[in-house]
Amino acid sequence: MVRTYLLLVWAWTRAAAQYPVSFALMTVGGFVISGLDVAVIWVIFTNTTSLGGFDLGEVMFLYGTAGLSFALADLLFSNVDRISQHIRAGTFDVMLIRPVSPFVQVATERFVPHRIGRVIQAAAVLAIALNRVDVPLERGWMIPVMVASGTVIFTALWALGGAAQFLLTDAPEVANAFTYGGATLTHYPLSVYGGELVRGVTYVLPLAFVNWQPGLYVLGRDDPFGLPYWLRFLSPAAAAAIALAAFLAWRAGVRRYRSTGS
Amino acid sequence: MRLIGYGFRRHATYWAAAAAGAFTNTVFGVLRAYVLIALWQARPGLGGYEVVDAVTFCFLTQAYIGPMQVFGGGLDLPQRIRTGDVALDLVRPASLQLWCLSEDLGRAAYLFVARSVPPALVGALLFGIVLPAGPATWAAFMVSFVLGVVVSFGWRYLVALATCWVIDDRGLSVLSTILTTFFSGLMLPLVIFPGWLGTLARSLPWAAMVQVPADVYLGKTSVAGALAFQTFWAAALLGAGALATAAARRKVVIQGG
Amino acid sequence: MIEVDRLGRTFKVRGTVVHAVRDLSFAVEAGEFVGCLGPNGAGKSTTIKMLTGILAPTSGRLRVAGLDPSRRRMALARMIGVVFGQRTTLWWDLPLKDSFELVRLLYKVDRRVFRRRLDELCSLLELGDFLATPVRQLSLGQRMRGDIAAALLHDPPILVLDEPTIGLDVVSKAGVRDFLRRLNAEHGTTILLTTHDLGDIEQLCRRVMLIDHGRLAFDGTVAGLRAVVPGEASIEEAVTHLYLSSRRSPRTHPHRPAPDPPSVTA
Ligand SMILES: Nc1ncnc2c1ncn2[C@@H]1O[C@H](COP(=O)(O)OP(=O)(O)O)[C@@H](O)[C@H]1O
Ligand SMILES: [Mg+2]
Numbered sequence: 001m002v003r004t005y006l007l008l009v010w011a012w013t014r015a016a017a018q019y020p021v022s023f024a025l026m027t028v029g030g031f032v033i034s035g036l037d038v039a040v041i042w043v044i045f046t047n048t049t050s051l052g053g054f055d056l057g058e059v060m061f062l063y064g065t066a067g068l069s070f071a072l073a074d075l076l077f078s079n080v081d082r083i084s085q086h087i088r089a090g091t092f093d094v095m096l097i098r099p100v101s102p103f104v105q106v107a108t109e110r111f112v113p114h115r116i117g118r119v120i121q122a123a124a125v126l127a128i129a130l131n132r133v134d135v136p137l138e139r140g141w142m143i144p145v146m147v148a149s150g151t152v153i154f155t156a157l158w159a160l161g162g163a164a165q166f167l168l169t170d171a172p173e174v175a176n177a178f179t180y181g182g183a184t185l186t187h188y189p190l191s192v193y194g195g196e197l198v199r200g201v202t203y204v205l206p207l208a209f210v211n212w213q214p215g216l217y218v219l220g221r222d223d224p225f226g227l228p229y230w231l232r233f234l235s236p237a238a239a240a241a242i243a244l245a246a247f248l249a250w251r252a253g254v255r256r257y258r259s260t261g262s
Numbered sequence: 263m264r265l266i267g268y269g270f271r272r273h274a275t276y277w278a279a280a281a282a283g284a285f286t287n288t289v290f291g292v293l294r295a296y297v298l299i300a301l302w303q304a305r306p307g308l309g310g311y312e313v314v315d316a317v318t319f320c321f322l323t324q325a326y327i328g329p330m331q332v333f334g335g336g337l338d339l340p341q342r343i344r345t346g347d348v349a350l351d352l353v354r355p356a357s358l359q360l361w362c363l364s365e366d367l368g369r370a371a372y373l374f375v376a377r378s379v380p381p382a383l384v385g386a387l388l389f390g391i392v393l394p395a396g397p398a399t400w401a402a403f404m405v406s407f408v409l410g411v412v413v414s415f416g417w418r419y420l421v422a423l424a425t426c427w428v429i430d431d432r433g434l435s436v437l438s439t440i441l442t443t444f445f446s447g448l449m450l451p452l453v454i455f456p457g458w459l460g461t462l463a464r465s466l467p468w469a470a471m472v473q474v475p476a477d478v479y480l481g482k483t484s485v486a487g488a489l490a491f492q493t494f495w496a497a498a499l500l501g502a503g504a505l506a507t508a509a510a511r512r513k514v515v516i517q518g519g
Numbered sequence: 520m521i522e523v524d525r526l527g528r529t530f531k532v533r534g535t536v537v538h539a540v541r542d543l544s545f546a547v548e549a550g551e552f553v554g555c556l557g558p559n560g561a562g563k564s565t566t567i568k569m570l571t572g573i574l575a576p577t578s579g580r581l582r583v584a585g586l587d588p589s590r591r592r593m594a595l596a597r598m599i600g601v602v603f604g605q606r607t608t609l610w611w612d613l614p615l616k617d618s619f620e621l622v623r624l625l626y627k628v629d630r631r632v633f634r635r636r637l638d639e640l641c642s643l644l645e646l647g648d649f650l651a652t653p654v655r656q657l658s659l660g661q662r663m664r665g666d667i668a669a670a671l672l673h674d675p676p677i678l679v680l681d682e683p684t685i686g687l688d689v690v691s692k693a694g695v696r697d698f699l700r701r702l703n704a705e706h707g708t709t710i711l712l713t714t715h716d717l718g719d720i721e722q723l724c725r726r727v728m729l730i731d732h733g734r735l736a737f738d739g740t741v742a743g744l745r746a747v748v749p750g751e752a753s754i755e756e757a758v759t760h761l762y763l764s765s766r767r768s769p770r771t772h773p774h775r776p777a778p779d780p781p782s783v784t785a
Pocket of ligand 1: 565566
C-alpha cells in the first residue's frame with residue numbers, strides 16, 4: 001500500500017512538473033499563507049510578553065511542532081477532503097473498481113507537491129523556536145515522537161472528515177471545522193482556551209496530544225489545568241486510537257456509498 | 263433589484279453548504295475569541311478595546327466571511343473568462359460590472375442570513391457580545407456593512423477580471439486571499455498592529471471590509487469618517503473596475519480573446 | 520463466472536423507497552457474450568454496479584469469479600475489466616498514455632507485460648495516433664477505445680461494459696464491435712454489456728437479457744427473442760412488444776424465464 005501510494009504520488013508529481021511556474025507560485029503561496037499565522041503571533045507579541053502564560057519562544061515551539069504535523073498530513077493526505085467532489089462527479093465509482101484502497105487513490109489523485117511550502121515554513125519556525133527555548137537532550141526525544149503522532153492525528157481527522165462526506169455530500173465544509181479548526185486550535189497554548197474545551201480535546205477529539213501534552217513535557221512546564229502527568233506520554237496511543245476510529249468510519253462510509261443515479 | 267433577488271434565490275439552493283459554512287465560522291470564531299481574550303486579559307484596554315469589544319469584534323469578523331467572501335472568489339467570472347463565455351457577457355448592453363455587482367449583493371444578502379447570524383448568536387450565548395449603542399448606530403452599521411460588501415466586490419471583481427491577462431490566475435487568487443485575510447482585520451484587529459504597519463493597514467482598502475464596519479458597530483470611530491473612507495475605496499475600486507472592463511472588452515471582443 | 524440469485528437493491532430517495540433492482544436471477548458461464556437490454560431506469564447500471572462491487576446489494580446473493588463483489592472488491596478488481604460509456608475511467612487532463620501508466624501502477628502490472636499488452640491493444644484498437652493527446656481533447660470514439668484498452672491492461676477474464684456504444688458514430692461503433700467480438704472469440708473473455716442499440720445485440724450477442732422495472736423480462740437467444748412475436752418479426756418489434764406488455768401489466772410475482780426455448784410471461 002505504501003509502495004503504491006509512493007508510486008502514484010511520483011506519477012502525479014511528474015505530471016505536475018510539466019507546469020513548473022504554476023508549481024513554484026503555489027509553493028511560495030503556501031509558504032506565505034501559513035507564514036501569516038506567524039505574523040499574527042508576532043503582532044500579538046508586539047503587544048504582550050506572554051500569552052496564556054507562555055512566552056514567544058514557547059508559543060513558537062508549540063506552533064512549529066503542530067504546524068509541522070499539520071503540514072505533513074496536509075501534504076500527504078489532505079486530498080481526501082475532495083471526496084465529495086469525486087462522489088458528485090461519479091469518479092468515486094471508478095476508484096471502487098481498482099485493486100487499490102480508495103483512500104490511497106483519493107489522497108494521491110492530482111497530487112501536487114506544492115504543499116511542501118507549508119512544511120518548510122513550519123520546520124523553519126520550529127528551528128527558530130528550538131533556538132530560543134532550551135530543550136535538554138533527555139527530553140528532546142519527544143519532539144520527533146510528537147510530530148509523528150500529530151501527523152497521524154491530523155491524517156485521521158482528514159479521514160474522518162472524508163468519511164462524514166459520504167453522508168454530507170453537499171456540505172463538505174463541515175470537515176474543515178475539524179481539520180483546519182484543529183490546526184488553528186493547536187497553534188496556541190491550550191491554556192488560552194476554556195477548561196471544557198480543553199477537556200474535550202483531551203478526552204474526546206485528541207487534539208491536545210498533537211503538541212500540548214507532549215509539549216509540556218518537552219518544555220518542562222506544569223499543566224495549567226492540573227491534568228495527570230502521564231498524559232504527556234500518551235500521544236502515540238491517542239494517535240493509534242483516533243486512527244482506528246477513522247479507519248472504521250471510512251470503511252462504514254464506503255459501504256454506505258450509493259453512487260449516483262444517472 | 264430583480265437581479266439581487268435572483269442572486270439571493272440562486273444561492274439559497276445551496277443551503278447545506280451555507281449551514282456547513284456557518285458551523286465552520288462559528289468554530290473558528292470560538293477559537294479566535296479565546297486567543298483575543300487571553301491577549302486582552304494580559305493587556306486590558308489595548309487599542310481602545312475592552313475584552314468584550316475584542317470578542318464582539320471576533321464574531322463580527324466571522325460573520326463577514328460569508329457575505330464579503332473574505333477568502334476570495336464568489337464570482338463566476340474567472341470561470342467564464344477561462345471558457346470564453348465572457349465574450350457574450352461583454353457584448354450585452356448591460357454593464358458587466360453592474361450585472362455582477364447586483365448578483366453579488368443578492369449572494370451577500372443570503373449569506374448574511376445563513377452564515378453571519380448563526381456565529382454571532384453563538385458568540386453572544388457563549389461569551390456575551392456588545393450590541394450597538396442605539397438605532398442610529400444600527401443604521402450606520404448596516405450602511406457600513408453594505409459599503410463593505412461593495413468594496414469587497416470591487417476588489418474581487420478586479421482580481422477576477424485580471425484572469426484575462428495573467429496566465430496563472432490561481433497564484434493571483436492566493437495572493438488576494440493573503441492580502442485580504444491579513445489586512446482586513448480578519449485575523450487580528452488592525453488597531454493592535456504596531457507602528458507604521460498599523461497605519462498602513464488601516465488606510466488600505468481591505469480595512470474597509472472588516473475593520474471599519476466593526477468599529478462602526480462598536481462605536482469606536484466617527485461614523486462620518488468611516489463611511490467616507492469606505493465610500494472612497496468603493497468608488498476607487500469600482501472606477502478601476504470600469505476601466506478594466508473597458509480594457510477587457512477591447513481585448514476580448516476586438517482581438518477575439 | 521457470474522451467478523446472481525434473487526438480487527435486489529433499493530434506494531431511499533427523500534423518504535420513498537425506489538426498487539432499482541428486484542429479485543433478479545441469472546447465471547453467465549465462462550466465455551459467454553451476453554447483451555442486456557432495457558428501457559431507461561430499468562436497473563441495468565445498478566446491476567452492473569453491484570456486479571463490480573461499487574454498490575452493495577440490499578437483498579439476494581451474487582458471485583463474480585467466485586467472489587462476493589462488495590466484500591472482496593480489490594480481489595475482484597483483478598478479475599474484471601469495467602467500461603462506463605457515460606463517463607470515463609481515464610484522467611481528463613492527462614495524455615492517454617499517462618492514464619495507461621497510472622492504470623498500470625494501480626494494477627501493479629509488470630512493465631514488460633504491460634508494454635506487450637499495450638502494443639497489442641494499440642494495434643487492435645488503433646490508438647497509436649492519439650496516445651499523446653490529453654483525454655479531454657479526444658473524440659468520443661477515441662476516448663471509448665482508450666477506455667476499453669484501459670479496462671483490459673491487466674488482462675481480466677471478465678469484461679463488463681455499461682452502454683459502450685452510446686453516442687458513437689457508425690465507424691467507431693463498428694470498430695468497437697469488431698474488437699469485442701474478437702476478444703470474446705479469440706481470447707475467450709466473458710463479456711456482459713448493456714446497450715440501447717439493438718445492432719450491438721444482433722451482431723455480437725448469442726444471448727440476450729431484457730431487464731424491465733428491475734426484473735428479468737426475458738433471457739434467451741436472439742432468435743428466441745424474435746420468436747416472442749409471431750411471424751417474421753424483427754428484433755425491434757420483439758423488444759417493443761416486451762416493453763409495452765410489461766407496461767400494461769407490471770409483474771408483481773417473482774418469475775424465472777427458462778433460457779431456451781424462450782418463454783415470456785406478460
Ligand atoms: N444512487 C442512486 N440513488 C437513487 N436512485 C438511484 C440511484 N441509482 C439508480 N437509482 C434509481 O434506480 C433506477 C434504476 O436506475 P439505473 O440502474 O441507472 O437504470 P438504467 O441504467 O437501466 O437506465 C432508476 O429509477 C434510478 O433513478
Ligand atoms: Mg444506465
